[in-house]
Amino acid sequence: MNAKTRETSADTIEYKTTREQCAAEIVGVVCSGCGGQLEPIETVDNSDHPTFWPGCMACSKFNYGVDPKIFRVARRLVESYYVLRYSRLREGDYQYLESQTDGASNIVLRVLHEARIEGLLSSADAGAKP
Numbered sequence: 001m002n003a004k005t006r007e008t009s010a011d012t013i014e015y016k017t018t019r020e021q022c023a024a025e026i027v028g029v030v031c032s033g034c035g036g037q038l039e040p041i042e043t044v045d046n047s048d049h050p051t052f053w054p055g056c057m058a059c060s061k062f063n064y065g066v067d068p069k070i071f072r073v074a075r076r077l078v079e080s081y082y083v084l085r086y087s088r089l090r091e092g093d094y095q096y097l098e099s100q101t102d103g104a105s106n107i108v109l110r111v112l113h114e115a116r117i118e119g120l121l122s123s124a125d126a127g128a129k130p
């Protein structure tokens with residue numbers, strides 16, 4: 001039988017990414033929306049293969065996480081109204097703060113990436129992955 005085939009017994013399922021592999025990828029990072037702990041969530045990928053993806057149960061979303069420092073910078077930029085990534089969202093909307101902070105986290109990561117390209121930061125600065 002094809003090793004990639006999902007079988008009926010949970011003991012014989014071969015995951016594209018195992019729970020342990022997924023857990024190892026989220027050590028030291030937090031949810032980019034709420035800053036909470038991430039955990040491996042069992043799901044299927046776009047080819048219907050069983051796998052685990054990291055996600056935040058508080059936000060009910062898949063999330064690959066960011067360095068806690070990135071989250072804190074992003075949250076401050078949102079709370080000071082300096083970066084509001086999603087103009088269609090209004091305060092009071094469902095998960096407003098989490099969504100704006102997730103968007104701001106991506107902006108912070110991009111700004112740091114561009115700053116490193118220009119030599120303003122070393123690759124070891126600001127939560128860069130080696």
Ligand SMILES: [Zn+2]
Pocket residue numbers: 031032033034035036056057058059060098
């Ligand atoms: Zn979250």
